[in-house]
Amino acid sequence: MIRLALLRHGHTAWNRAGRIQGSSDVPLDDKARAELRQFRLPAPWDRADLWSSPLCRARETARIVTGHRPHIDDALSEMNWGDWEGLRGVDLLAQPGSGFRHIEHWGWDYHAPGGESPRKLEQRLRPWLATLTRDAVIVSHIGVMRVLLARAHGWDFDGPAPFRIKRNRLFLLTLSGETLAAVPEPVRLELRS
Template identity: 65%
Template sequence: MIRLALLRHGHTAWNRAHRIQGRTDIPLDDQAVADLSALRLPAPWDGAQLWSSPLQRAAQTAELVAGRPPLTDPALMEMDWGDWEGRHGSALRADPASGFRDIEHWGWDYAPPGGESPATMRARLIPWANALTRDSVAVCHIGVMRVLLAHATGWDFAGPAPFAVKRNRLFIMDISENGWSFDAAPVRLESRT
């Protein structure tokens, strides 16, 4: 059995402005760098293999909380939001022609215009996770976390998720040949002081 802990990257200017970020490579903002510099991975996760998305906000977060550079893999990239990239969800929601709907009402197969569905993401993420050979931390994005946690919990993107993805917490899954399971109690990052 392999244990995989997922950590969402720190805030960026686009997060704070409520813009859909997707694959646009936005760095952490100064406040996020300061906040993450004061945190670290708790044991035993501080000795786990460290992975991140190749996008700089995730790689920066990984290095700040672990004190070492991560391995990166394109499988961990955020969802491709297509035509919605950089836009505000509130503006899209107000425009009936946009086709916008909240992710809790997508199902596995809905995708933004020109973008990626949760099912497409799952097709690249599950082989990556199943190939892990040791306990690992993956610093990634909320879309990646939703897909992996949905796979572990059976959530089908139809209605409220049985988990709430928050920052500065590890969301831990067990991966085995018998299936995946999710420990619903996230583990907080520790203070360096």
């Protein structure tokens, strides 16, 4: 059994403006960098393998929180939101016929025009998961975390999610073969002394 700890990257200007980032390589903002410098990984996660999405907001979060360079894998990139990247979800919801909808009504095959579905993202993650041999911290994105947590919880993107992703917390999973299971409570990052 391998244990995984999922950590969402810090805030960007697009996050704060409610813009859809997807695969766009948007950097952390200065406020996020200052906030992240206050935290570190708790034991035993400070000794686990460190992985990150190639997008700069995740790589920089990993480096600031741990002081180490992470292993990078393209599989950990955020879900591609196609034509909707850079737009605001609230604006798309207000636009009749846009096709944008809340996560509780997605299902596994929902996607933006020219974008990627949760199912496609999950298919991208499976081969990477199969390469893991040790406990790992994964610094990535809310879409990647949603897909892994959905699989672990048996949630099908229909109805309320059985989890709520917050920043500065490790969301824990166990991986046995191809089976993911969720550990009920996330673990907070530690404040540096």
